[in-house]
Amino acid sequence: MKSFIPYVLQFGNLTTQQIDFISSKAYEVTLHKDEHFWEAGKVVTKIGFITHGILRVFYYNNEGEEHTRYFIEENHLILDGHDGETSYTPSEYLQAVTDTKLVVFSKKDWKEISETIAGWDSIIQKITATYLRKKLERRSQLVSQDAATRYLEFLEKFPTLVNRIPLSYVASYLGITQSSLSRIRKNIR
The missing domain is CATH 1.10.10 (Arc Repressor Mutant, subunit A)
Incomplete structure (x- = not known):
C-alpha cells in the first residue's frame, strides 16, 4: 500500500478515513516469473496494482504463435476491461515476466470502494485515461x-x-x- 495510495493521490484527494477503508480491502500478492495474473477465457476476479516487477500482455494467433502486445511495469493499475466493475473475460494472457509484487483487490471489494467513496470513480477514470494515452503513444508509432x-x-x-x-x-x-x-x-x- 506504500506506493498505491501516493499513486492514487496524484489523481484526486482522499481523507485519512477513506485511505484506511481502501487499505482494509487490499492484500498483497507475489507472482513468480511466468505465473499469470489472468488467463484468456477465464473471468477476471481481481484488480491489481504493480509495486515491483513487470507483467506482459500476450496472445496466441491462429497459427499458435505467441505475440506480446505490451508490458506493464511498476506503479500501474491493472483494471480488467475499462472500468473494473463489469464482468470481463479476456482473450489475452497477463503474465509475470519477472517476480512481481502486487496490491490486489477482489472485484467485490473494488465495487464496495466505488460505492462508498465519493469521487473514487472519477479518480479511476483519470488513471485509466492517463494509462490509455501513454499506451497509445508507445504503440502507435511502431506500425510505420x-x-x-x-x-x-x-x-x-x-x-x-x-x-x-x-x-x-x-x-x-x-x-x-x-x-x-x-x-x-x-x-x-
Missing part, C-alpha cells in the same frame, strides 16, 4: 517504423525494461524475430 527504429524507440520509451526481460519478448513486442533483433542490436553498438 522499420525494425531498427522500433528497437531504438523501445529503448527510449522503456529504458529500464530491456535488461529485465527476455529478448524474445522484446522481439515479439516489436514484431520481429529474435535473430533480427540480435542483428539490430549488434549493428547499433
